[in-house]
Amino acid sequence: MTGDAVYLDFAATTPMDPRVADAMLECAGADGTFANPSSVHIAGRRAAAVVEEARAALASLMRTEPGRLTWTSGATESDNLAIRGAALARAHRGKHLISMPTEHKAVSETFRALEKEGFELTWLAPDSGGLLSLEALSRALRDDTQLVSVMHVNNETGVIQDICAIGELCREHDVLFHTDAAQSVGKLDIDLGAMPVDLVSLTGHKFYAPKGIGALYIAARPGLRIFPILYGGGQEKRLRPGTLPVHQIAGLGKAAAIAARERQANYRHVSAMRDRLWHGIADLPGLQRNGDIESGYPGILNVTAAGMDGESLLLALEPVCVGSGSACNSAVAEPSSVLRALGRTDAEAQSAVRFSFGRTTTAAEVDFAIDRYRSAVTRLRAIAPVT
Amino acid sequence: MPPADPYNEEVRACFANPAHAGELDGDHARVLAAQAGDAASGARLALSAGTDNGIIEALRFRAWGCPHLIAAAEVFCREYEGKPLAALRQFYANEWMARLRIPVAKAGRILLLEDTASMLADNID
Numbered sequence: 001m002t003g004d005a006v007y008l009d010f011a012a013t014t015p016m017d018p019r020v021a022d023a024m025l026e027c028a029g030a031d032g033t034f035a036n037p038s039s040v041h042i043a044g045r046r047a048a049a050v051v052e053e054a055r056a057a058l059a060s061l062m063r064t065e066p067g068r069l070t071w072t073s074g075a076t077e078s079d080n081l082a083i084r085g086a087a088l089a090r091a092h093r094g095k096h097l098i099s100m101p102t103e104h105k106a107v108s109e110t111f112r113a114l115e116k117e118g119f120e121l122t123w124l125a126p127d128s129g130g131l132l133s134l135e136a137l138s139r140a141l142r143d144d145t146q147l148v149s150v151m152h153v154n155n156e157t158g159v160i161q162d163i164c165a166i167g168e169l170c171r172e173h174d175v176l177f178h179t180d181a182a183q184s185v186g187k188l189d190i191d192l193g194a195m196p197v198d199l200v201s202l203t204g205h206k207f208y209a210p211k212g213i214g215a216l217y218i219a220a221r222p223g224l225r226i227f228p229i230l231y232g233g234g235q236e237k238r239l240r241p242g243t244l245p246v247h248q249i250a251g252l253g254k255a256a257a258i259a260a261r262e263r264q265a266n267y268r269h270v271s272a273m274r275d276r277l278w279h280g281i282a283d284l285p286g287l288q289r290n291g292d293i294e295s296g297y298p299g300i301l302n303v304t305a306a307g308m309d310g311e312s313l314l315l316a317l318e319p320v321c322v323g324s325g326s327a328c329n330s331a332v333a334e335p336s337s338v339l340r341a342l343g344r345t346d347a348e349a350q351s352a353v354r355f356s357f358g359r360t361t362t363a364a365e366v367d368f369a370i371d372r373y374r375s376a377v378t379r380l381r382a383i384a385p386v387t
Numbered sequence: 388m389p390p391a392d393p394y395n396e397e398v399r400a401c402f403a404n405p406a407h408a409g410e411l412d413g414d415h416a417r418v419l420a421a422q423a424g425d426a427a428s429g430a431r432l433a434l435s436a437g438t439d440n441g442i443i444e445a446l447r448f449r450a451w452g453c454p455h456l457i458a459a460a461e462v463f464c465r466e467y468e469g470k471p472l473a474a475l476r477q478f479y480a481n482e483w484m485a486r487l488r489i490p491v492a493k494a495g496r497i498l499l500l501e502d503t504a505s506m507l508a509d510n511i512d
Contacts, residue, residue, distance in 0.1 A: 309429075311453045315394065315402060347426060383408040384451040385422060385433040 005319045006365045006372075010206075010358035011155055011183060011300050012323055016251070017208040023254035024210065027247035037244050038235060047246045054253020058215060061256040062185065062200075064192040065220070070236045071244055074214035075182040076106040078201030079149075081216055081240065082178045083110045085226030086147050086199065087119060090176070094144025095119045098137070098175075101341040102126055102159075103151055106201075107180055111149070128343045129292030130159035137169055147176045153183035156323070156338040156354055157291025158300030160188070167196030176224065182206050182214075186259035187267065187299060192217060198224055204248070208359070209255035213248035216240075266359045271298035273357040273366050278303075280370030284377055290339055290352055301355045304344065305377050307384060308351035316376035320369045323354035395488045398458040405457055407464035411437045411447050419472075421506035424499050430456050432503045434464075441472050455489045456496040462487070463500055475508035 007015075027033045033050045035043035052066065059066040072078045087097060099111050101123050115121050122140045126132055132150055141148075148170050150161050163179050170177035178199035184190060185200075186207025192200065198221060203214035218224065232241030259266075278301055281287065286306030305313065314324050324336075335349035344352070355369065394402070411418060415437030424431040430452030437445040446464035450457045462483070467474060480501035481494070489497050 307451070309452050312402070312457060315399075315454045350429075380451075383405060383449055383457070385431050385449040 005321050006368050007321045008355045008357060008361065008365070008369055009321045009323055010361070011158075011354060011356035013205045013211065014208045014358050015360065016205075016210055017255060017258060019258060020209055020251045020254045024247045024251040027250050033246055033250075035246075037246055038233070050246055050253075051244055051249050054249045054256070057253040057260075058256040061260045062190045062192050062217065063194075064217060068192070068217050068220060070216045070218065070240050071249060072214045072216055072240055073212055074205070075104075075180060075201045075203035077240075078203070078214050078216040079104070079106040079178075079180055080110050081229050082199040082201055082218075082226065083107065083147065083149055084114065084229050085239075086176050086178065087114050088227045089225045090146040091119075094142075094146050096122070096142050096145040098122045098124060098140050098145060098148045100124050100126060100132060100150055102130060102154055102156075102338045103149065104155055104180055104182070107149055107151065126159075126341055129295070130154055130157050130290075130338075130342050131292055131295065132161055132166065134162075134165055134169060137166065141169070141173045141175060145173065145175050147178060149178040149180070151180040151183075153181070153188065153297045153300075154291065154338065155183050156300075156336060157302045157342070158183075158297040158356075159291040160184070160295045160297055162295075163197060164195055167198075170198075171196050183297065183300075186255065186263065187297065189263070192219070199226070204252040204255055207255055207259055209252040210248050213245060213252045215252070262359070267298070269359060270357040270361070273361045273363070274298045274301050274355075276363060276366045277301060277355055277357075277370060280367070281373050284374060288348070290342060290344065299357050301357075302339075302352055303355070304339075304348045304352045306348070306351065308377060308380055310350040310352065312380055313351060313353060313376055316380060317353070317369075317372050320372050322369075323356065324350075324352070393488075393490075394454055394458075397462070398454055398487050401458035401461040402454045405448075405461045407447055407461050408449065408457075409447055411435050411445055413437065413445065415439060415444055419507050419510045421503050421510065423503040423506060424452070428495070428499075429453075430496055430499055432456065432460060432499050434460070434503050434507050436472075436507055438472055443467055443470055443472060443474075452499075453493065453496055455487060455493055456499065459483060459487055459489075459497055459500050463504065467504075472508070472511050475504050475511075478504045480504075 033047045035047040037048035037051045055066040167177045176198045180201045182203050185202040198219045200217035205211040228239050288304045290302040335346040339349035416439040420435045422433040433449040435447050436443050448460040450460045480497040
Protein backbone atom coordinates (compact mmCIF):
# COMPACT_ATOMS: atom_id res chain seq x y z
CA MET A 1 0.00 0.00 0.00
CA THR A 2 1.11 3.56 -0.73
CA GLY A 3 -0.87 5.52 1.84
CA ASP A 4 -4.46 4.68 0.98
CA ALA A 5 -3.50 3.61 -2.57
CA VAL A 6 -2.67 0.18 -3.94
CA TYR A 7 0.21 0.89 -6.29
CA LEU A 8 0.38 -1.38 -9.31
CA ASP A 9 2.06 1.05 -11.68
CA PHE A 10 5.72 0.09 -11.34
CA ALA A 11 6.26 0.42 -15.08
CA ALA A 12 5.58 4.13 -14.70
CA THR A 13 8.01 4.51 -11.84
CA THR A 14 9.20 2.66 -8.75
CA PRO A 15 9.53 3.84 -5.18
CA MET A 16 13.07 4.50 -4.08
CA ASP A 17 14.58 1.59 -2.18
CA PRO A 18 15.40 2.68 1.42
CA ARG A 19 18.96 1.43 0.92
CA VAL A 20 19.22 3.74 -2.09
CA ALA A 21 17.92 6.64 -0.05
CA ASP A 22 20.56 5.92 2.60
CA ALA A 23 23.29 5.95 -0.03
CA MET A 24 22.05 9.28 -1.32
CA LEU A 25 21.90 10.78 2.15
CA GLU A 26 25.56 10.00 2.62
CA CYS A 27 26.23 12.51 -0.15
CA ALA A 28 24.07 15.22 1.33
CA GLY A 29 25.01 17.87 3.85
CA ALA A 30 28.26 19.54 4.76
CA ASP A 31 29.86 16.28 5.86
CA GLY A 32 28.79 14.35 2.78
CA THR A 33 30.36 13.84 -0.61
CA PHE A 34 28.53 16.82 -2.01
CA ALA A 35 31.42 18.46 -3.80
CA ASN A 36 31.71 19.00 -7.51
CA PRO A 37 33.40 15.86 -8.79
CA SER A 38 35.22 17.91 -11.41
CA SER A 39 37.05 19.84 -8.70
CA VAL A 40 40.63 18.78 -8.09
CA HIS A 41 40.60 19.39 -4.34
CA ILE A 42 40.18 16.56 -1.86
CA ALA A 43 36.42 16.98 -1.49
CA GLY A 44 36.02 16.94 -5.26
CA ARG A 45 38.14 13.84 -5.56
CA ARG A 46 36.01 12.10 -2.93
CA ALA A 47 32.88 12.99 -4.86
CA ALA A 48 34.48 11.75 -8.08
CA ALA A 49 35.26 8.47 -6.35
CA VAL A 50 31.56 8.07 -5.47
CA VAL A 51 30.64 8.76 -9.09
CA GLU A 52 33.09 6.18 -10.39
CA GLU A 53 32.06 3.60 -7.81
CA ALA A 54 28.45 3.97 -9.00
CA ARG A 55 29.55 3.76 -12.62
CA ALA A 56 31.36 0.54 -11.83
CA ALA A 57 28.29 -0.89 -10.10
CA LEU A 58 26.09 -0.10 -13.09
CA ALA A 59 28.68 -1.48 -15.47
CA SER A 60 28.88 -4.66 -13.44
CA LEU A 61 25.08 -5.05 -13.58
CA MET A 62 25.16 -4.74 -17.35
CA ARG A 63 28.45 -6.59 -17.73
CA THR A 64 30.37 -3.91 -19.54
CA GLU A 65 33.27 -1.55 -18.90
CA PRO A 66 32.52 1.49 -16.70
CA GLY A 67 34.04 3.76 -19.33
CA ARG A 68 31.28 2.86 -21.75
CA LEU A 69 28.63 4.55 -19.59
CA THR A 70 27.73 8.25 -19.77
CA TRP A 71 25.56 9.79 -17.06
CA THR A 72 22.42 11.59 -18.20
CA SER A 73 19.26 12.87 -16.56
CA GLY A 74 17.28 9.78 -17.55
CA ALA A 75 16.09 7.67 -20.45
CA THR A 76 14.55 10.57 -22.35
CA GLU A 77 17.84 12.40 -22.49
CA SER A 78 19.71 9.17 -23.25
CA ASP A 79 17.35 8.42 -26.13
CA ASN A 80 17.76 11.93 -27.51
CA LEU A 81 21.53 11.80 -27.17
CA ALA A 82 21.82 8.36 -28.73
CA ILE A 83 19.48 8.91 -31.66
CA ARG A 84 20.16 12.52 -32.46
CA GLY A 85 23.85 12.24 -31.67
CA ALA A 86 24.31 9.17 -33.86
CA ALA A 87 22.13 10.41 -36.71
CA LEU A 88 24.00 13.71 -36.91
CA ALA A 89 27.41 12.07 -36.63
CA ARG A 90 26.63 9.74 -39.52
CA ALA A 91 24.55 12.10 -41.66
CA HIS A 92 27.36 12.38 -44.19
CA ARG A 93 26.98 8.64 -44.84
CA GLY A 94 23.21 8.58 -45.20
CA LYS A 95 19.99 9.79 -43.66
CA HIS A 96 17.82 6.71 -43.46
CA LEU A 97 16.68 5.63 -39.99
CA ILE A 98 14.44 2.76 -38.81
CA SER A 99 12.24 2.38 -35.76
CA MET A 100 8.81 1.13 -34.66
CA PRO A 101 5.52 2.87 -33.84
CA THR A 102 5.49 1.06 -30.49
CA GLU A 103 8.47 3.02 -29.17
CA HIS A 104 8.29 5.39 -26.21
CA LYS A 105 7.73 9.01 -27.17
CA ALA A 106 11.28 9.82 -26.09
CA VAL A 107 12.35 7.79 -29.12
CA SER A 108 9.53 8.40 -31.59
CA GLU A 109 9.43 12.15 -31.06
CA THR A 110 13.20 12.39 -31.46
CA PHE A 111 12.90 10.62 -34.79
CA ARG A 112 10.02 12.86 -35.83
CA ALA A 113 12.17 15.90 -35.08
CA LEU A 114 14.93 14.44 -37.26
CA GLU A 115 12.38 13.84 -40.04
CA LYS A 116 11.69 17.55 -40.08
CA GLU A 117 15.41 18.12 -40.50
CA GLY A 118 15.66 16.00 -43.63
CA PHE A 119 16.14 12.47 -42.31
CA GLU A 120 14.01 9.68 -43.75
CA LEU A 121 12.22 7.34 -41.37
CA THR A 122 10.89 3.84 -41.88
CA TRP A 123 8.44 2.77 -39.18
CA LEU A 124 8.19 -1.01 -38.95
CA ALA A 125 4.84 -2.23 -37.67
CA PRO A 126 4.90 -5.06 -35.12
CA ASP A 127 2.91 -8.25 -35.44
CA SER A 128 -0.28 -8.60 -33.40
CA GLY A 129 1.81 -9.66 -30.42
CA GLY A 130 3.99 -6.57 -30.59
CA LEU A 131 7.11 -8.30 -31.93
CA LEU A 132 9.31 -7.03 -34.73
CA SER A 133 9.69 -9.29 -37.74
CA LEU A 134 13.35 -9.80 -38.60
CA GLU A 135 12.33 -10.33 -42.22
CA ALA A 136 10.63 -6.95 -42.26
CA LEU A 137 13.72 -5.35 -40.75
CA SER A 138 15.95 -7.07 -43.27
CA ARG A 139 13.82 -5.76 -46.12
CA ALA A 140 13.83 -2.24 -44.69
CA LEU A 141 17.62 -1.97 -44.31
CA ARG A 142 19.19 0.05 -47.14
CA ASP A 143 22.64 1.14 -48.15
CA ASP A 144 22.02 4.54 -46.61
CA THR A 145 20.49 3.25 -43.35
CA GLN A 146 22.48 4.56 -40.40
CA LEU A 147 20.53 3.68 -37.27
CA VAL A 148 17.88 1.25 -36.03
CA SER A 149 16.16 1.82 -32.70
CA VAL A 150 13.97 -0.85 -31.11
CA MET A 151 13.13 -0.88 -27.42
CA HIS A 152 14.05 -3.91 -25.31
CA VAL A 153 10.92 -4.26 -23.13
CA ASN A 154 7.82 -2.38 -24.16
CA ASN A 155 6.59 -0.10 -21.39
CA GLU A 156 2.90 -0.74 -22.08
CA THR A 157 2.74 -4.43 -22.94
CA GLY A 158 5.96 -5.87 -21.50
CA VAL A 159 6.80 -7.47 -24.85
CA ILE A 160 10.51 -8.33 -25.06
CA GLN A 161 12.13 -7.85 -28.44
CA ASP A 162 14.91 -10.16 -29.59
CA ILE A 163 17.54 -7.46 -29.46
CA CYS A 164 20.39 -9.90 -30.04
CA ALA A 165 18.95 -10.99 -33.37
CA ILE A 166 18.13 -7.41 -34.32
CA GLY A 167 21.61 -6.28 -33.35
CA GLU A 168 23.28 -9.03 -35.35
CA LEU A 169 21.28 -8.09 -38.41
CA CYS A 170 22.29 -4.46 -37.98
CA ARG A 171 25.96 -5.39 -37.62
CA GLU A 172 25.79 -7.41 -40.84
CA HIS A 173 24.71 -4.20 -42.58
CA ASP A 174 27.08 -1.87 -40.68
CA VAL A 175 24.10 -0.07 -39.17
CA LEU A 176 24.09 1.23 -35.59
CA PHE A 177 21.59 -0.33 -33.22
CA HIS A 178 20.09 1.56 -30.28
CA THR A 179 17.74 0.10 -27.70
CA ASP A 180 15.74 1.87 -25.03
CA ALA A 181 16.23 -0.44 -22.08
CA ALA A 182 14.42 1.68 -19.51
CA GLN A 183 12.10 -1.21 -18.65
CA SER A 184 14.69 -3.97 -18.66
CA VAL A 185 17.81 -2.76 -16.86
CA GLY A 186 17.75 -4.11 -13.33
CA LYS A 187 14.98 -6.54 -14.23
CA LEU A 188 16.34 -8.79 -16.98
CA ASP A 189 19.76 -10.31 -17.42
CA ILE A 190 21.69 -7.91 -19.63
CA ASP A 191 25.14 -8.90 -20.81
CA LEU A 192 26.44 -6.11 -22.98
CA GLY A 193 29.64 -8.02 -23.44
CA ALA A 194 27.70 -10.57 -25.46
CA MET A 195 24.90 -8.46 -26.94
CA PRO A 196 25.48 -6.85 -30.34
CA VAL A 197 24.04 -3.52 -29.26
CA ASP A 198 25.72 -0.17 -29.88
CA LEU A 199 23.70 2.26 -27.80
CA VAL A 200 21.58 1.51 -24.72
CA SER A 201 19.42 4.02 -22.85
CA LEU A 202 18.41 3.51 -19.24
CA THR A 203 16.96 5.38 -16.31
CA GLY A 204 17.25 4.84 -12.57
CA HIS A 205 13.70 5.38 -11.43
CA LYS A 206 12.40 2.22 -13.12
CA PHE A 207 14.50 0.08 -10.80
CA TYR A 208 14.22 1.77 -7.40
CA ALA A 209 16.78 4.54 -7.92
CA PRO A 210 15.79 8.22 -7.84
CA LYS A 211 14.23 10.08 -10.72
CA GLY A 212 16.45 12.45 -12.67
CA ILE A 213 19.40 10.14 -13.28
CA GLY A 214 20.10 7.75 -16.12
CA ALA A 215 22.85 6.66 -18.42
CA LEU A 216 23.72 5.93 -22.00
CA TYR A 217 25.89 2.96 -22.92
CA ILE A 218 28.05 3.47 -25.98
CA ALA A 219 29.78 0.39 -27.31
CA ALA A 220 33.49 0.32 -28.08
CA ARG A 221 33.19 -0.15 -31.79
CA PRO A 222 35.23 1.31 -34.64
CA GLY A 223 33.41 4.14 -36.33
CA LEU A 224 30.88 4.52 -33.54
CA ARG A 225 30.83 8.19 -32.71
CA ILE A 226 27.99 10.38 -31.56
CA PHE A 227 27.70 14.16 -31.36
CA PRO A 228 26.71 15.89 -28.14
CA ILE A 229 23.31 17.53 -28.04
CA LEU A 230 24.14 19.86 -25.16
CA TYR A 231 27.08 22.22 -24.92
CA GLY A 232 28.94 23.43 -21.85
CA GLY A 233 31.74 22.06 -19.72
CA GLY A 234 33.85 19.06 -20.54
CA GLN A 235 32.16 16.55 -18.27
CA GLU A 236 31.54 12.99 -19.38
CA LYS A 237 34.22 13.09 -22.06
CA ARG A 238 32.66 16.25 -23.49
CA LEU A 239 29.60 14.29 -24.51
CA ARG A 240 27.26 15.38 -21.76
CA PRO A 241 28.16 18.65 -20.05
CA GLY A 242 26.88 19.70 -16.65
CA THR A 243 27.91 19.26 -13.04
CA LEU A 244 27.30 15.65 -12.10
CA PRO A 245 24.62 15.09 -9.44
CA VAL A 246 26.68 12.96 -7.08
CA HIS A 247 23.81 12.01 -4.79
CA GLN A 248 21.64 10.89 -7.73
CA ILE A 249 24.48 8.91 -9.21
CA ALA A 250 25.23 7.29 -5.86
CA GLY A 251 21.59 6.28 -5.65
CA LEU A 252 21.62 4.73 -9.10
CA GLY A 253 24.83 2.89 -8.31
CA LYS A 254 23.32 1.49 -5.12
CA ALA A 255 20.17 0.44 -7.00
CA ALA A 256 22.34 -1.32 -9.58
CA ALA A 257 24.24 -3.19 -6.89
CA ILE A 258 20.98 -4.27 -5.26
CA ALA A 259 19.54 -5.34 -8.61
CA ALA A 260 22.60 -7.43 -9.35
CA ARG A 261 22.01 -9.39 -6.15
CA GLU A 262 18.20 -9.52 -6.11
CA ARG A 263 17.15 -9.40 -9.75
CA GLN A 264 16.34 -13.08 -10.07
CA ALA A 265 14.31 -13.16 -6.86
CA ASN A 266 12.43 -10.05 -7.98
CA TYR A 267 11.72 -11.66 -11.34
CA ARG A 268 10.21 -14.70 -9.65
CA HIS A 269 8.18 -12.43 -7.35
CA VAL A 270 6.64 -10.28 -10.09
CA SER A 271 5.94 -13.43 -12.12
CA ALA A 272 3.95 -14.83 -9.21
CA MET A 273 2.09 -11.55 -8.71
CA ARG A 274 1.26 -11.28 -12.42
CA ASP A 275 0.00 -14.87 -12.54
CA ARG A 276 -2.04 -14.38 -9.38
CA LEU A 277 -3.78 -11.34 -10.81
CA TRP A 278 -4.44 -12.88 -14.20
CA HIS A 279 -5.86 -16.05 -12.69
CA GLY A 280 -8.10 -13.89 -10.53
CA ILE A 281 -9.73 -12.09 -13.44
CA ALA A 282 -9.28 -14.36 -16.46
CA ASP A 283 -12.77 -15.87 -16.22
CA LEU A 284 -14.45 -12.50 -16.78
CA PRO A 285 -16.01 -12.53 -20.25
CA GLY A 286 -14.47 -10.42 -22.98
CA LEU A 287 -10.94 -10.09 -21.57
CA GLN A 288 -7.97 -9.96 -23.90
CA ARG A 289 -4.29 -9.77 -22.98
CA ASN A 290 -2.30 -7.28 -25.00
CA GLY A 291 1.16 -8.25 -26.15
CA ASP A 292 2.83 -11.55 -26.84
CA ILE A 293 2.35 -13.68 -23.74
CA GLU A 294 5.27 -16.02 -24.29
CA SER A 295 7.86 -13.29 -24.74
CA GLY A 296 6.56 -10.81 -22.19
CA TYR A 297 8.27 -9.39 -19.13
CA PRO A 298 6.17 -10.76 -16.24
CA GLY A 299 6.16 -7.48 -14.34
CA ILE A 300 3.60 -6.07 -16.79
CA LEU A 301 0.09 -7.33 -17.51
CA ASN A 302 -1.93 -5.36 -20.06
CA VAL A 303 -5.59 -6.33 -20.32
CA THR A 304 -8.45 -5.09 -22.47
CA ALA A 305 -12.00 -5.56 -21.21
CA ALA A 306 -14.42 -5.41 -24.11
CA GLY A 307 -17.10 -2.77 -23.84
CA MET A 308 -15.45 -0.72 -21.13
CA ASP A 309 -14.93 3.01 -21.17
CA GLY A 310 -11.33 3.30 -20.07
CA GLU A 311 -11.73 6.48 -18.07
CA SER A 312 -14.67 5.11 -16.12
CA LEU A 313 -12.79 1.88 -15.53
CA LEU A 314 -9.82 3.76 -14.07
CA LEU A 315 -12.05 5.74 -11.73
CA ALA A 316 -13.96 2.63 -10.68
CA LEU A 317 -10.64 0.92 -9.90
CA GLU A 318 -9.57 3.57 -7.39
CA PRO A 319 -7.65 3.33 -5.09
CA VAL A 320 -5.81 0.83 -7.26
CA CYS A 321 -3.22 2.79 -9.26
CA VAL A 322 -2.64 1.38 -12.74
CA GLY A 323 -1.65 2.60 -16.19
CA SER A 324 -4.30 3.09 -18.84
CA GLY A 325 -4.51 2.33 -22.52
CA SER A 326 -4.95 5.97 -23.20
CA ALA A 327 -2.54 8.80 -23.49
CA CYS A 328 -4.12 11.15 -20.99
CA ASN A 329 -2.27 14.24 -22.15
CA SER A 330 -5.45 15.94 -23.21
CA ALA A 331 -8.88 16.46 -21.75
CA VAL A 332 -10.20 13.63 -23.90
CA ALA A 333 -7.91 10.62 -23.77
CA GLU A 334 -6.35 9.41 -27.00
CA PRO A 335 -6.08 5.66 -27.51
CA SER A 336 -2.60 4.25 -26.95
CA SER A 337 -0.55 4.30 -30.15
CA VAL A 338 1.22 1.14 -28.95
CA LEU A 339 -1.99 -0.85 -28.67
CA ARG A 340 -3.27 0.61 -31.94
CA ALA A 341 -0.07 -0.62 -33.59
CA LEU A 342 -0.85 -4.11 -32.28
CA GLY A 343 -4.12 -3.96 -34.20
CA ARG A 344 -6.43 -3.05 -31.36
CA THR A 345 -9.35 -0.78 -32.19
CA ASP A 346 -9.64 2.63 -30.54
CA ALA A 347 -12.29 1.22 -28.21
CA GLU A 348 -10.16 -1.80 -27.31
CA ALA A 349 -7.13 0.38 -26.68
CA GLN A 350 -9.08 2.81 -24.52
CA SER A 351 -10.46 0.02 -22.36
CA ALA A 352 -7.01 -1.41 -21.65
CA VAL A 353 -5.45 -1.36 -18.21
CA ARG A 354 -1.78 -1.93 -17.51
CA PHE A 355 -1.02 -3.59 -14.19
CA SER A 356 2.66 -3.56 -13.33
CA PHE A 357 4.30 -5.17 -10.35
CA GLY A 358 7.38 -4.57 -8.27
CA ARG A 359 9.42 -5.99 -5.45
CA THR A 360 7.13 -4.44 -2.81
CA THR A 361 3.89 -5.75 -4.34
CA THR A 362 2.06 -8.07 -1.96
CA ALA A 363 -0.42 -10.86 -2.56
CA ALA A 364 -2.95 -8.94 -0.48
CA GLU A 365 -2.62 -5.95 -2.80
CA VAL A 366 -3.09 -8.15 -5.84
CA ASP A 367 -6.17 -9.75 -4.27
CA PHE A 368 -7.58 -6.30 -3.55
CA ALA A 369 -6.97 -5.32 -7.19
CA ILE A 370 -8.67 -8.49 -8.39
CA ASP A 371 -11.80 -7.69 -6.37
CA ARG A 372 -11.78 -4.09 -7.53
CA TYR A 373 -11.30 -4.96 -11.18
CA ARG A 374 -14.00 -7.63 -11.18
CA SER A 375 -16.55 -5.37 -9.51
CA ALA A 376 -15.66 -2.40 -11.74
CA VAL A 377 -16.04 -4.37 -14.96
CA THR A 378 -19.25 -6.02 -13.80
CA ARG A 379 -20.80 -2.76 -12.58
CA LEU A 380 -19.93 -0.71 -15.65
CA ARG A 381 -21.18 -3.41 -17.99
CA ALA A 382 -24.43 -3.62 -16.01
CA ILE A 383 -25.24 0.05 -16.52
CA ALA A 384 -24.27 0.20 -20.20
CA PRO A 385 -27.12 0.39 -22.72
CA VAL A 386 -27.95 -2.77 -24.59
CA THR A 387 -26.58 -2.45 -28.11
CA MET B 388 1.50 21.87 -8.56
CA PRO B 389 -0.14 18.44 -8.55
CA PRO B 390 -2.64 17.80 -11.33
CA ALA B 391 -6.14 18.78 -10.30
CA ASP B 392 -8.64 16.03 -9.57
CA PRO B 393 -10.66 15.86 -12.80
CA TYR B 394 -13.81 14.97 -10.87
CA ASN B 395 -15.56 17.06 -8.25
CA GLU B 396 -17.34 15.57 -5.24
CA GLU B 397 -20.74 15.43 -6.95
CA VAL B 398 -19.33 13.55 -9.95
CA ARG B 399 -17.50 11.12 -7.71
CA ALA B 400 -20.57 10.50 -5.55
CA CYS B 401 -22.93 10.00 -8.49
CA PHE B 402 -20.45 7.77 -10.32
CA ALA B 403 -19.90 5.62 -7.26
CA ASN B 404 -23.61 5.28 -6.52
CA PRO B 405 -25.71 5.70 -9.67
CA ALA B 406 -29.00 4.88 -7.98
CA HIS B 407 -30.99 5.60 -11.14
CA ALA B 408 -29.00 3.29 -13.40
CA GLY B 409 -31.01 0.39 -14.74
CA GLU B 410 -34.58 -0.30 -15.76
CA LEU B 411 -37.93 1.11 -14.64
CA ASP B 412 -39.77 -0.95 -12.11
CA GLY B 413 -43.39 -0.62 -11.02
CA ASP B 414 -46.40 0.24 -13.14
CA HIS B 415 -46.60 3.50 -14.94
CA ALA B 416 -49.43 4.78 -17.08
CA ARG B 417 -46.95 5.42 -19.84
CA VAL B 418 -43.29 4.73 -20.49
CA LEU B 419 -41.17 6.91 -22.77
CA ALA B 420 -37.72 5.89 -23.98
CA ALA B 421 -34.94 7.47 -25.98
CA GLN B 422 -31.36 6.57 -26.84
CA ALA B 423 -28.52 8.52 -28.43
CA GLY B 424 -24.81 8.21 -29.19
CA ASP B 425 -22.76 5.38 -30.59
CA ALA B 426 -19.47 3.59 -30.12
CA ALA B 427 -17.76 5.72 -32.72
CA SER B 428 -18.45 8.89 -30.75
CA GLY B 429 -17.28 7.21 -27.54
CA ALA B 430 -20.52 7.38 -25.59
CA ARG B 431 -24.07 6.04 -25.57
CA LEU B 432 -26.97 7.02 -23.34
CA ALA B 433 -30.47 5.61 -22.91
CA LEU B 434 -33.19 7.26 -20.84
CA SER B 435 -36.55 5.84 -19.87
CA ALA B 436 -39.32 7.73 -18.10
CA GLY B 437 -42.39 6.33 -16.36
CA THR B 438 -45.13 8.96 -16.49
CA ASP B 439 -48.69 9.55 -15.34
CA ASN B 440 -50.88 12.56 -16.03
CA GLY B 441 -47.99 14.44 -17.59
CA ILE B 442 -45.75 13.99 -14.58
CA ILE B 443 -42.44 12.11 -14.63
CA GLU B 444 -42.88 9.53 -11.89
CA ALA B 445 -39.58 7.74 -12.41
CA LEU B 446 -36.47 8.11 -14.57
CA ARG B 447 -33.79 5.56 -15.28
CA PHE B 448 -30.65 5.63 -17.42
CA ARG B 449 -28.11 3.35 -18.97
CA ALA B 450 -24.79 4.85 -20.00
CA TRP B 451 -21.56 3.83 -21.64
CA GLY B 452 -19.02 6.57 -21.42
CA CYS B 453 -16.87 8.63 -19.12
CA PRO B 454 -17.56 9.32 -15.44
CA HIS B 455 -18.91 12.78 -16.27
CA LEU B 456 -21.60 11.30 -18.51
CA ILE B 457 -22.63 8.71 -15.92
CA ALA B 458 -22.74 11.33 -13.18
CA ALA B 459 -24.69 13.79 -15.33
CA ALA B 460 -27.25 11.11 -16.20
CA GLU B 461 -27.66 10.25 -12.52
CA VAL B 462 -28.11 13.91 -11.56
CA PHE B 463 -30.58 14.39 -14.39
CA CYS B 464 -32.73 11.44 -13.32
CA ARG B 465 -32.67 12.51 -9.70
CA GLU B 466 -33.66 16.10 -10.42
CA TYR B 467 -36.33 15.49 -13.06
CA GLU B 468 -38.35 12.89 -11.22
CA GLY B 469 -41.58 14.54 -10.10
CA LYS B 470 -41.40 17.29 -12.70
CA PRO B 471 -43.88 17.81 -15.54
CA LEU B 472 -42.92 16.21 -18.81
CA ALA B 473 -42.80 19.63 -20.39
CA ALA B 474 -39.77 20.41 -18.23
CA LEU B 475 -37.72 18.08 -20.41
CA ARG B 476 -37.86 20.72 -23.13
CA GLN B 477 -36.28 23.28 -20.82
CA PHE B 478 -33.20 21.20 -19.97
CA TYR B 479 -30.05 22.88 -21.19
CA ALA B 480 -27.13 20.70 -20.34
CA ASN B 481 -24.52 23.41 -20.77
CA GLU B 482 -25.76 24.92 -17.51
CA TRP B 483 -24.34 21.84 -15.80
CA MET B 484 -20.87 22.17 -17.27
CA ALA B 485 -19.64 24.29 -14.38
CA ARG B 486 -21.63 22.42 -11.76
CA LEU B 487 -20.07 19.08 -12.71
CA ARG B 488 -16.76 20.69 -13.73
CA ILE B 489 -16.90 19.15 -17.17
CA PRO B 490 -13.96 20.23 -19.34
CA VAL B 491 -14.84 22.05 -22.56
CA ALA B 492 -13.27 19.24 -24.59
CA LYS B 493 -15.91 16.94 -23.14
CA ALA B 494 -18.89 19.17 -23.90
CA GLY B 495 -20.09 16.54 -26.36
CA ARG B 496 -20.76 14.17 -23.47
CA ILE B 497 -23.15 16.52 -21.70
CA LEU B 498 -24.75 17.52 -25.00
CA LEU B 499 -25.51 13.85 -25.50
CA LEU B 500 -27.62 14.04 -22.36
CA GLU B 501 -29.40 17.10 -23.71
CA ASP B 502 -30.05 15.33 -27.01
CA THR B 503 -31.45 12.25 -25.28
CA ALA B 504 -33.69 14.33 -23.01
CA SER B 505 -34.91 16.23 -26.06
CA MET B 506 -35.71 12.96 -27.85
CA LEU B 507 -37.61 11.83 -24.78
CA ALA B 508 -39.64 15.06 -24.92
CA ASP B 509 -40.30 14.51 -28.62
CA ASN B 510 -42.08 11.26 -27.69
CA ILE B 511 -44.72 13.23 -25.82
CA ASP B 512 -47.93 13.45 -27.87
